[in-house]
Amino acid sequence: MKLFQAVAHVNAVPLFYRNTGRKLNVLVSYAFQEGNISKLTKTYRSAIDDLYLDSGAFSVFTGRKKISLKEYIIFLRKYGDQFTQCFSLDDRFDNAYHNFLNQLDLEEALKDKPWTPIPVVHDFADPYGEFEMYVDYGHTYVALGSMGARKKIPLKILEKIRSNYPEIKIHMFGSLNLEMLKRYRPFSADSAGWMHQAGKGGSISYWRASENEGYTLNMGGVDSEASEKNHIKKCPFYKEIEQFWADRFGFTYDSILSDANERYILNFYFFTQVEDYLNSLEPLPTKGQEGAE
Numbered sequence: 001m002k003l004f005q006a007v008a009h010v011n012a013v014p015l016f017y018r019n020t021g022r023k024l025n026v027l028v029s030y031a032f033q034e035g036n037i038s039k040l041t042k043t044y045r046s047a048i049d050d051l052y053l054d055s056g057a058f059s060v061f062t063g064r065k066k067i068s069l070k071e072y073i074i075f076l077r078k079y080g081d082q083f084t085q086c087f088s089l090d091d092r093f094d095n096a097y098h099n100f101l102n103q104l105d106l107e108e109a110l111k112d113k114p115w116t117p118i119p120v121v122h123d124f125a126d127p128y129g130e131f132e133m134y135v136d137y138g139h140t141y142v143a144l145g146s147m148g149a150r151k152k153i154p155l156k157i158l159e160k161i162r163s164n165y166p167e168i169k170i171h172m173f174g175s176l177n178l179e180m181l182k183r184y185r186p187f188s189a190d191s192a193g194w195m196h197q198a199g200k201g202g203s204i205s206y207w208r209a210s211e212n213e214g215y216t217l218n219m220g221g222v223d224s225e226a227s228e229k230n231h232i233k234k235c236p237f238y239k240e241i242e243q244f245w246a247d248r249f250g251f252t253y254d255s256i257l258s259d260a261n262e263r264y265i266l267n268f269y270f271f272t273q274v275e276d277y278l279n280s281l282e283p284l285p286t287k288g289q290e291g292a293e
Contacts, residue, residue: 031056
């Protein structure tokens with residue numbers, strides 16, 4: 001399983017590599033280029049393992065950006081080879097047929113390429129049927145998006161897909177929930193949670209290996225009402241966390257609180273630990289093995 005970090009603060013990527021020697025899996029949005037894509041595909045590429053391109057469809061659907069299919073095609077023809085994988089322009093979360101036509105147009109425009117954009121499922125009425133349609137068209141890697149702006153595709157659909165199509169690779173958009181990842185084992189998933197958590201004042205995630213459990217803890221002022229219950233210094237194993245910071249990174253509470261980059265690094269590291277844990281688990285049984293002794 002590969003866990004991708006959706007990045008906006010791209011300078012944190014080489015900082016993480018210098019601090020850990022580990023390459024991240026990174027997802028970047030076409031909708032918010034502003035130099036990010038150039039840095040990730042050129043300047044920082046040696047600090048990245050797999051690099052995925054998201055079309056920015058969520059920003060289009062919610063009205064934050066405008067992206068035409070024509071301009072996305074032009075971009076993919078010029079620069080798509082620089083990414084490990086690229087996703088389709090699924091800019092209508094409420095219109096699966098529109099997204100399907102976009103997928104066909106992309107495939108036709110890129111038919112001389114050795115790769116095909118990954119289609120994304122959004123059908124509110126029948127997401128499983130939409131998934132099967134893409135499989136019938138020969139796709140071996142399919143992404144599951146949202147049904148509308150916020151609602152996730154039901155987990156029972158993911159269970160049905162995993163059970164009936166174990167050979168098809170699944171990407172889960174915007175979800176790094178540990179229990180979901182343990183239960184359904186998609187091939188890949190992404191989230192920008194590390195970034196939102198680590199924002200100003202922010203919070204950090206900590207992987208407690210003795211429990212195989214993750215914790216998200218507030219770093220802000222201990223007296224603030226919002227952070228009082230979950231403040232990291234109130235954590236019963238805070239001394240353990242503090243020692244981990246010092247031994248692994250040379251960070252302190254004060255340095256983390258004052259430096260967003262340190263919080264980014266800690267949250268990146270947390271997800272690499274989660275990824276390692278998930279990949280250490282026994283494989284899920286296939287349909288024929290389920291219930292076998």
